[in-house]
Amino acid sequence: MARALFLCDGASKPWEWRDRAWEVEGVIRHHGPKADLNLRVENLSHRVLGTIDARAWDLVRIAAYVYGADQSVRRGGPKDVYGAAWRRTMALSIPVVDPDFWSQEEIRQALQDTLDFVSDDDWEFHFSPGAPEPGQLVLNVDKAELLSRPDSVILFSGGADSLCATIEKAVDEHSRPLLVSHRPTPPVDSRQKTLLAGLREHFAMWAFPQLGFWIHRRGSDAVETSQRSRSFLFASLGSAVASALNLRDVILADNGVVSLNIPFNAQLVGALATRSTHPKFLWLFNKAMQAIFDDPPQLLNPLSNRTRAEALHILRAHGVEALLQESVSCAHARGRPAVQPHCGVCSQCIDRRFASLAAGLEEHDLAECYGLDIFSGSLPEGDPRTLAISYVGLARRILKTPEDDLFDEFPQLYDCILPDDPTPDRTAEALVALLQRHARTVLRVLQDQAIKLAPEIAAGDLAPTSLVGLSVSPVESPNGDFRAAPGFRSVWWQGQQYTFGSKQAQVVEILYQAYLSATPEVGQDYILEAVESSGRRLRDLFKDHPAWKSLIVSGKGKGTFRLNI
Amino acid sequence: MGHHRLGRLPKTQRWREVVDVLSASPGDVQAISRAVLRAAEERLRALAHDESLTYSFWLLTRITWAARQDDFAGVLSELGLDVAEDTSSLVFISSVADRLRGRFAKHTQSGPFTELASIALRRALSETIGQRGPSLFDSSVEDLRLALRTYSTPVQFGAIAHLFFGDFLARTLTYFLDREVANAVGALPSKSALETNREVLAGIDLYARQSARIARDFAGGWYAKHNWESKGEISQDEASRFVGYALKKLRMELQRESD
Numbered sequence: 001m002a003r004a005l006f007l008c009d010g011a012s013k014p015w016e017w018r019d020r021a022w023e024v025e026g027v028i029r030h031h032g033p034k035a036d037l038n039l040r041v042e043n044l045s046h047r048v049l050g051t052i053d054a055r056a057w058d059l060v061r062i063a064a065y066v067y068g069a070d071q072s073v074r075r076g077g078p079k080d081v082y083g084a085a086w087r088r089t090m091a092l093s094i095p096v097v098d099p100d101f102w103s104q105e106e107i108r109q110a111l112q113d114t115l116d117f118v119s120d121d122d123w124e125f126h127f128s129p130g131a132p133e134p135g136q137l138v139l140n141v142d143k144a145e146l147l148s149r150p151d152s153v154i155l156f157s158g159g160a161d162s163l164c165a166t167i168e169k170a171v172d173e174h175s176r177p178l179l180v181s182h183r184p185t186p187p188v189d190s191r192q193k194t195l196l197a198g199l200r201e202h203f204a205m206w207a208f209p210q211l212g213f214w215i216h217r218r219g220s221d222a223v224e225t226s227q228r229s230r231s232f233l234f235a236s237l238g239s240a241v242a243s244a245l246n247l248r249d250v251i252l253a254d255n256g257v258v259s260l261n262i263p264f265n266a267q268l269v270g271a272l273a274t275r276s277t278h279p280k281f282l283w284l285f286n287k288a289m290q291a292i293f294d295d296p297p298q299l300l301n302p303l304s305n306r307t308r309a310e311a312l313h314i315l316r317a318h319g320v321e322a323l324l325q326e327s328v329s330c331a332h333a334r335g336r337p338a339v340q341p342h343c344g345v346c347s348q349c350i351d352r353r354f355a356s357l358a359a360g361l362e363e364h365d366l367a368e369c370y371g372l373d374i375f376s377g378s379l380p381e382g383d384p385r386t387l388a389i390s391y392v393g394l395a396r397r398i399l400k401t402p403e404d405d406l407f408d409e410f411p412q413l414y415d416c417i418l419p420d421d422p423t424p425d426r427t428a429e430a431l432v433a434l435l436q437r438h439a440r441t442v443l444r445v446l447q448d449q450a451i452k453l454a455p456e457i458a459a460g461d462l463a464p465t466s467l468v469g470l471s472v473s474p475v476e477s478p479n480g481d482f483r484a485a486p487g488f489r490s491v492w493w494q495g496q497q498y499t500f501g502s503k504q505a506q507v508v509e510i511l512y513q514a515y516l517s518a519t520p521e522v523g524q525d526y527i528l529e530a531v532e533s534s535g536r537r538l539r540d541l542f543k544d545h546p547a548w549k550s551l552i553v554s555g556k557g558k559g560t561f562r563l564n565i
Numbered sequence: 566m567g568h569h570r571l572g573r574l575p576k577t578q579r580w581r582e583v584v585d586v587l588s589a590s591p592g593d594v595q596a597i598s599r600a601v602l603r604a605a606e607e608r609l610r611a612l613a614h615d616e617s618l619t620y621s622f623w624l625l626t627r628i629t630w631a632a633r634q635d636d637f638a639g640v641l642s643e644l645g646l647d648v649a650e651d652t653s654s655l656v657f658i659s660s661v662a663d664r665l666r667g668r669f670a671k672h673t674q675s676g677p678f679t680e681l682a683s684i685a686l687r688r689a690l691s692e693t694i695g696q697r698g699p700s701l702f703d704s705s706v707e708d709l710r711l712a713l714r715t716y717s718t719p720v721q722f723g724a725i726a727h728l729f730f731g732d733f734l735a736r737t738l739t740y741f742l743d744r745e746v747a748n749a750v751g752a753l754p755s756k757s758a759l760e761t762n763r764e765v766l767a768g769i770d771l772y773a774r775q776s777a778r779i780a781r782d783f784a785g786g787w788y789a790k791h792n793w794e795s796k797g798e799i800s801q802d803e804a805s806r807f808v809g810y811a812l813k814k815l816r817m818e819l820q821r822e823s824d
Contacts, residue, residue, distance in 0.1 A: 113667075269677035
């Protein structure tokens with residue numbers, strides 16, 4: 001449990017914090033030669049009307065400092081089995097243009113409640129007088145664009161979900177969204193540009209103007225990479241721009257299942273599973289915006305009631321399936337080769353892979369673009385195997401739970417019922433239906449993949465620790481003494497494991513089938529012909545193999561063999 | 566933006582023993598539970614004094630007691646829980662979670678156990694309405710009150726305490742085990758590794774909930790005695806002492822059944 005204090009851009013240490021014990025004391029600067037936080041806004045494509053006023057810019061600054069501090073204090077890491085260091089106390093002293101406004105209890109509490117929920121941390125703020133940002137406040141005015149003025153803001157990340165939401169907003173709803181992007185790294189920037197080019201090429205009715213904010217650490221890598229405050233930053237950027245342009249809707253799109261904070265693994269308690277687009281986060285954020293702005297923008301997630309597969313159907317419906325391959329969802333995309341931008345084994349990649357298969361978009365989301373094909377490739381021990389098994393395990397658990405009991409099984413769902421919901425019963429029914437649709441989709445995709453890989457399963461060529469391999473039951477003898485993985489490449493007998501080559505496995509399978517038919521002894525010639533062996537003796541096929549003369553033994557008849565089970 | 570943080574069990578002797586039991590006897594829920602209790606003994610002992618856990622249980626006693634009072638809404642209001650006539654059970658249980666979150670925002674030292682305690686309270690309330698009231702989705706806070714009212718007798722309070730401690734215990738055990746089950750457990754006879762993984766966790770979950778049945782025996786008596794002595798005003802200190810006692814008994818029960 002860390003207690004960290006950050007003095008931002010020359011802000012002083014408040015007297016009320018002087019006597020408290022801080023494990024971490026740091027500074028965050030985005031001004032001057034020693035700046036360690038880059039904070040820059042630029043019009044990326046088209047100019048838009050409006051000026052970000054001092055209050056909105058203060059909001060962006062606060063969010064940027066929070067984002068910087070969030071990455072500067074470790075949360076214990078994967079070895080912290082008790083989660084003792086996961087939740088931190090984070091105190092920030094921040095210069096703002098209007099400290100009296102930001103110091104109001106209502107404002108401060110609203111910011112803290114929102115950040116506490118999304119990050120699991122305990123945030124505290126002290127505000128002191130600061131200067132406005134010179135030269136960075138104006139979103140360039142271009143009168144030529146008055147007639148094509150944007151009517152909403154979409155937070156455009158370059159992932160599949162924000163891409164789908166953008167298309168739906170512009171094409172189906174005939175809206176004119178301004179795309180606001182957080183640009184943490186050049187590869188993300190490049191990805192967003194490629195997607196935008198695709199959007200402009202396919203949909204001529206709107207120019208998809210984009211505004212980018214470069215906000216990232218400078219000089220050193222983050223010591224903490226969980227970035228639970230990133231969605232607060234992202235939403236603040238969108239709201240600041242919306243406020244400047246007098247726009248109402250700010251779209252933060254993510255599919256509903258990810259948003260719900262349902263733990264697919266029991267260790268994912270609270271914000272250990274992301275809450276970046278959780279309905280309560282959106283509600284708390286909007287409540288904060290109502291306290292901050294006179295005419296507040298509203299943060300919305302149009303995909304909140306859709307599975308990821310359902311969201312991807314938007315691409316198909318508009319004939320732009322090919323754009324999917326230009327989007328990247330991977331949590332570990334940094335440093336990956338351009339031709340294989342997805343690791344394949346993080347929760348985002350697993351979810352995307354299932355969804356694209358369910359949506360029939362496999363040819364636009366090729367397995368080759370993933371570092372590992374989870375369905376056929378061997379899942380390494382650790383996170384990859386745990387994530388993949390848990391992902392399917394959650395789907396099974398959902399479908400094995402009667403729908404009336406899903407709120408008992410997953411009490412986290414209560415957090416999705418908001419205090420001012422006029423129809424909580426309908427919300428609850430929709431949540432249950434969403435989870436069930438997701439679970440059915442997952443199991444259908446797994447089944448389809450098992451069918452597709454049936455030849456490999458039969459041949460014993462499928463990696464036993466692939467997701468399909470792990471989901472197929474092993475063969476077992478009636479007395480339980482003998483077990484074989486599908487394909488008979490791996491066999492367990494009398495507490496020992498035997499591994500066989502392809503032809504050897506075929507022999508074992510033939511002998512096992514004979515055993516099941518109560519005719520356990522099989523002629524050597526027949527076996528060799530059946531497995532298309534050029535040898536004349538079975539023992540040559542099993543030369544030096546520990547199963548020879550132990551598991552595989554001679555029968556009573558001359559030239560026959562049987563399993564010793 | 567759906568990034569998740571996973572971890573594994575430490576490589577100390579006692580946690581290695583947990584992994585060994587999972588690998589060798591994935592179906593032996595008693596042995597697995599015993600190994601976890603031994604490995605996490607110090608932390609689990611400390612939970613007996615955990616403020617967020619004891620407050621969650623205390624809140625359960627107060628909500629249950631409030632259900633017997635004429636002014637249900639008034640008593641809840643004193644607890645920081647605002648309800649109106651048309652408040653649904655769903656919104657009420659959600660507000661209980663918010664109440665706990667607000668109260669323990671600064672209580673970061675408990676890490677995930679604050680949330681596990683909150684989930685256990687939500688589960689206890691949720692199951693109560695499910696077992697005694699109409700459908701959870703259609704129920705009002707008055708339906709919840711009527712359902713809770715039946716749990717405010719000493720015998721029935723034991724049942725709701727069982728739900729609370731059973732859920733907390735089950736989720737605490739699986740919180741540790743789900744770090745390694747996928748890696749350590751192979752396939753049980755006639756089961757795929759995936760299904761074995763699910764069954765191991767479900768088995769532990771069920772075992773913990775069943776073991777918590779002993780809470781029925783002593784929670785009801787405690788509730789009757791202290792409710793009578795305090796005229797319905799069970800204090801947080803009294804609740805805290807009870808949670809310490811209950812956790813000790815539950816640990817002993819798991820050990821006893823395992824031996």
